[in-house]
Amino acid sequence: MRPAAYFCLSLMLLLPMGRTTSQEPIIIECPELIECSGMAVSPSDSSLVWAHNDSGHLARLYLLHRATGALRGMVQLEGVSNGDWEDICAVPIAGKNYLAIGDTGDNYRRRDRVQIHLLEEPITDAIDDEAAKSVPQVGNTVQKVRQVLTLDISFPGGSVDCEGLAYDGANKRFVLVTKEFLRCRIYAVPFQDAWLNALAAISESV
Template sequence: MNRIRSTVPVSVAALLIVVLAFSAAEAFESPPVTEPVRDTNGTVVGQAEIAQLGELEDPKINESSGLAFSRRSEDIIWTHNDSGDGPFLYAFDLAGRSRGTFAVERAPAYDWEDMAACEIDGVAHLIAADIGDNKVARDFCTLYIVEEPEVGADISHTGKLSIVRRIDFQYEDGKHDAEAIAVDADGASIYLITKKSKKNLPCHLYQLDIPSESTTNPVTARIVCEVDIRKVVAMDISRDGSRMIVLTYDEALEFERAPDESWGTAIQKPPRQLPMPWRAQGESICYGPDNDTLYLTSENTPAPIWRVRTVPVSPAPAPAEENAEGAEPQP
């Protein structure tokens, strides 16, 4: 995995200095900073509020590489480490307090890069994506689907999770490195965006239908369209299916989808560029239950947890009316 430093907005960097004054052991929320939301031409089209909610207290989470907001709780987020850790899923609350560590049984962790949460047949599930391929040499990649366990708000749990479905897959056009997956709102399709290819060909958005059972042979992820986005490290789709966030080392791009529109069409439209806080190695992002708020972590220790949400733009004050010199005031 490449180690590339993100751009640091001045005001967000100042916020980071304030945050570091707090004790890592305490739950805290930093004073929010408001930054502009821009279109691809740099025009301000809105504003977003950025705040650090806390730090992940579990020292085992040292390379948070994927995020998924729980479908069973309004206060739980799931993550996993990058390559080098075992097949573990970690739960934490919005203040960063540990709420559980679960091992996925019979699931090798070759290079887990992202994860997603979804409902399949009305049941909450988590998907761990073993899709990293830095050398672009893997014969197939694997997705592990497990039922999301219930974790309490005041206690940390440990346990094991059985694989509900294992999906081995190949890309229709050859081998690729990827670090980003998302599940559509209907829980029927998984989308991936590649990071690089063996011959430095264009990156693409791929679609993979979720099979009803584990696959015995690799299934095919089909090309949806080419995307002009480089070094994609994470993505997510909002629960209502109206938004897709695509994270790179340098920016976060949000695409909006109309009710009758495909993602292949939506991702070709100009996105909004959302401001992001500086992170030492930010490769994770997910939507919250409100379909708007975003949560982020990073791969350093202790890992911060950030919240980014759009806020209404304050209208400019109306100019005061002035009477002409010598004119009688209007009744």
């Protein structure tokens, strides 16, 4: 199956459930997005979707139009690498919108620690928010973002292959899901307000 087909399936899963749709499947022809591993609807604009590649690719996010599949922009995360990015989720908290990227893949169970990269969501062209003009804008070229906080995570009992990441706003925690043959495990990581302070300090120092 072509990477574009995998993307099409993932995008369909983001459509609202509970009703049928006559919309034709959306095929993304983004030359760089060849192994899409994670997707998340923008918390600032539900007509847009963030996506990223799997391991071995650039530490880069791709902003896509949800209805047409058009590429709206690219964001390069400076100072981090794509060890094995598996998922991305929106983190709306404290009146702001953040993105969290799970560098949590571990097919061979070799990693003592995995990472979650936390950053404030870059404001898109579709959002006209005068109060957020200091946030890097997403355009048609690659936007570099240096304000990234990396969280080290270790699992009780040793290494696991974690391929799902979500943010549970009601309980203020990250939820991580493993990929296994016989059973999948779910882990919770409480969100710490100190992380936002640390991220703000990084932003001020850049």
